[in-house]
Amino acid sequence: MPSYQEEQFPLPTPARLVRELHLKRPPWWMLSLLVVVVVGTWIPLVLIYRARGTTSRQPRVHFFMDMDKQAKFATQSAHPWFKDGRAMRGPIEGTLARGHLQHDPHFFDGFTKDANSGAIKFVTTMPTQVTVDERLLRRGQQRYEIYCTVCHGATGVGDGPVNQRALELKEPKWVPATNLMTQEIRDRADGQIFQAIRDGVRNMPSYGSQIDPNDRWAIVAYLRELQRQSPVSVTATQQGKTPQASPQEATP
Numbered sequence: 001m002p003s004y005q006e007e008q009f010p011l012p013t014p015a016r017l018v019r020e021l022h023l024k025r026p027p028w029w030m031l032s033l034l035v036v037v038v039v040g041t042w043i044p045l046v047l048i049y050r051a052r053g054t055t056s057r058q059p060r061v062h063f064f065m066d067m068d069k070q071a072k073f074a075t076q077s078a079h080p081w082f083k084d085g086r087a088m089r090g091p092i093e094g095t096l097a098r099g100h101l102q103h104d105p106h107f108f109d110g111f112t113k114d115a116n117s118g119a120i121k122f123v124t125t126m127p128t129q130v131t132v133d134e135r136l137l138r139r140g141q142q143r144y145e146i147y148c149t150v151c152h153g154a155t156g157v158g159d160g161p162v163n164q165r166a167l168e169l170k171e172p173k174w175v176p177a178t179n180l181m182t183q184e185i186r187d188r189a190d191g192q193i194f195q196a197i198r199d200g201v202r203n204m205p206s207y208g209s210q211i212d213p214n215d216r217w218a219i220v221a222y223l224r225e226l227q228r229q230s231p232v233s234v235t236a237t238q239q240g241k242t243p244q245a246s247p248q249e250a251t252p
């Protein structure tokens, strides 16, 4: 049985509203427009769905540009503003990166260059900045064992694992690492060994980017110590030592 409340104030159902307020049904065009609009909202969904599953040669739509696209000159691009046509400009002459004022040739190059003739003279002493002590030699040994042992061997005679392996594989183009215990290398100026580490020598790659000048001198000092403690080698390379190598390959 409906309560008093329900009898006095019946719920305004849509049917009752239509009846009591004399509302009319919306006209047919309004209904059809509604259908069209609702169906129209599906179109972007369909397009997105399609775009996810197809490939295109056009770049993707990118709503938020972040910093991906900006007005700039790409590396190696051209630009007519400049005489040489290059958008990339070199540093102004004399520019130095911070902390890269390397004005001491003894310490940074290992040689001095005659201003007139351009002749190079390797230094034969340690730079004054470097004190050869226990600590430096330890550092030198550690660096040597990281960077040089692989080719030149822990004792410096040129029998490092890379060298051994190249001989095992009978690499036709392999140039063996120099035996650093020969009289020839002992007679080399300190600066020449320093420079060999920095710039590489013929088939030996450069280690300048990996070993800073202090460490290069430390390696030189350690190598000198190693030479003092080892017998003088007579063969320039250690190729003949490895059993797999045939005598023809033992070219000095």
Ligand code: HEC
Pocket (backbone or CB within 6 Å): 144, 147, 148, 149, 150, 151, 152, 162, 175, 176, 177, 178, 180, 185, 193, 196, 197, 201, 202, 203, 204, 205, 207, 219
């Ligand atoms: C990838 C192997 C390899 C490594 C690592 C290597 N060397 Fe060498 N080194 C060689 C080879 C090969 C030669 C001989 C180059 C030639 O004669 O073409 C050589 C030659 C040398 C020479 C003789 C240079 C000359 O004037 O004849 C010195 C000194 C030397 N290395 C020192 C070092 C020191 C110090 C290190 C560590 C920082 C080092 N090498 C690391 C392969 C190596």
